Amino acid sequence: MEPSQLLPAREQMAFTLGFHIILVPFGLAFTFLMLIAEYRGLRRGDAAALRLARQWSHVAAVLFAVGAVSGTVLSFELGLLWPGLMGRFGAAFGFPFAIEGLFFFLEAIFIAVYIYGWDRLRSWAHFWAGVPVVVAGIGGTLSVVAANAWMNQPAGFTLRDGRVTDVRPLGVIFNGAFWYEALHMLLAGYMVAGFLTAAVYARAVHRDRTDRHARLGLLIPLTVAAIITPAQIVVGDIAAREVFHREPAKFAAIEMVPETGTHVPEILGGYYRDGEVHLGLPIPDGASILSGYLPRTEIRGLNAVPVEVRPTDHEITVVHLAFDVMIGIGVYLLALSAWFAFTWWRRRDVPGGRWFPRATIAAGILVVIALEAGWVVTEVGRQPWTVVGHLLTRDAVTRSGDVWLFFAATLLLYAAVAAATVHALRVLRRRWHERGAGPPDVPYGPPHDEEPG
Incomplete structure (x- = not known):
């Protein structure tokens, strides 16, 4: 029998992780876009680029503060909701988080x-002075990914009588899943920051193509995202093949x-029930070819997984559909990147007309959905394990307290944080419009009456 705390604990972890993961690309990659704008401004004497960099730095500060709050809640949840994980494997699992804490303070x-x-x-x-911010963002992200990868392919420790001994930190961090998960997440972060930022400015460019500030705000992040996207497609293919071999x-x-x-066959859509696929569109030999390049490639089926550690039909369906969503959006973003690259090669300009800005705005929304879908594949795809081969999720969860009340309190906290974030960003935007070409103000300080000396 599953403990009554398991469902609310999983739901709360899914919600808080889904909230926090949206903020990660801003600490990871948005600051890089900020430095590109400043570099352009300094090298070319471009006042519009410098103003853009200054505005983005204040957005980065707001989102960093929000990420710190949501990340702190996540760390409390690990101890409160999953004592089986931290109590038994904390000596190994906690090591990447200790490193992440160092990067967090450096970034702050x-x-x-x-x-x-x-x-x-x-x-x-x-x-x-901004370069360590980017470096720390990358280091912190890699540390957290290392912890997640370790849960998928645990390494770097010895179990004696059910206790973790002989922890080897480098083995914990550089486990078998680290390299492809880390690279995949890094590129995803740059894609999310690029397309989401570009989407904000695409609307302004659509209204006024002569607004140089808006054009730079579109061009810089969209260029980064368009460069990263084909690389991500390749890395994603490699990662899927590694999962085929290792998981x-x-x-x-x-x-x-x-x-x-x-x-x-490769199944598009559909759902899984009672050991059968329903309503899926099969592409003959597709899965075998994608896994090993040949139709005769053998794929281990779910029937080979012992019943007691086999994911439920619902979990299988969720993982499959999330993967389809991620791949489908990836193809859309690749097409948009190709459209932008071809037009820039031909005319050194952003594609004209009304459809490209609309497509870019849609890309900003879709790339966030793809990010969430990717984490669903990673997290739900590991079930019913928390630490694969060592600790089942039902054995890791707390056995005390009313987790539903804890979940409700967390929802209220995150709603307040989200509202405060939106308010702060709106204050920033209003002050930028009021000041025109002057330097932007921070949302938590008084507006300047004159240029600082």
């Missing part, structure tokens, strides 16, 4: 220096493969 320090150094540091000294149960759920065999 330098983002403060960067923001308040706009009119206090020399121009290039200010630019280089066969997850791969069987992704592809909805009931029985082990060759010439396995």
Whole structure:
């Protein structure tokens, strides 16, 4: 029997992780876009680019603060909701989070220096003060991905009498899943930051193509996203093949493969029930070809997974559909990137007309959905394990307290945080419009009456 706390604990973890993961690309990649704008402004004497960089730095500060709140809640949840994980495997699992804490403090320090150094540091000294922010964002993200990858392919420790001993930190971090998960997440972060930022400015460009500030706001992030997208398609293909070799149960759920065999079709859509695929559109031999390049490639089916550790029909369906959504959106973003690249190659300009801005706005929404879908594949695809091969999720969850009340309190907290975030960003936007070409103000300080000296 599953403990009564399992469902609310999983729902709460899914909600808070789904909220927090949207903020990760801004700490990871949005600051990189900010530095590109500042570099362009310093190298070319471009006032519009410098103003854009300054505005983005204040947005980054707001979102960093929000990410700190949501990340703190997540760390409390690990201890309160999953004592079986932290109590038994904390010595190994907690190590990447300790490193992430160091990167977090480094990022907090330098983002403060960067923001308040706009009119206090020399121009290039200010630019280089922003570089540690980007580096720390990458390091923090890699640390968290290392912890997640370790749960999928645990390594770097020895179990003696059910206790973790002989922890090898490098083995924990650089586990078998780290490299492809880390690269996939890094590229995803740059795609999300790029397309989402471009979507904000696409509407302004659609209204006024002569607005140079809006055009730069569209061009810089869209260029980064368009470069990253084809690389992500390649890395995603490699990652899927690594999952095929290293995590066969997850791969069987992704592809909805009931029985082990060759010439396995690629199923688009559909759902899984009672050991059968329903309403899916099969592409003959597709899954086998994508897995091993040949139709005769054998794929281990769900029937090969012991019943007691087999994912439920609902979990299999969720993982499969999330993977389809992620791939489908990836194809859309690749097409949009190709459209932009071809037009830029031909005319050194953003595609004209009304459809490209609309497509870019849609891309900003879709890329966030793809990010969420990717984490659904990673997290739900591991079920029923928390630490694959060692700890079942039902054994990791707390056995005390009313988790539903804890979940309700968390929802209220996150609603307040979301409302405060929207309010702060609206204040920023209003002040930027009021000041025109002047330097932007921070939302938590008084507006300047004159240029700072």
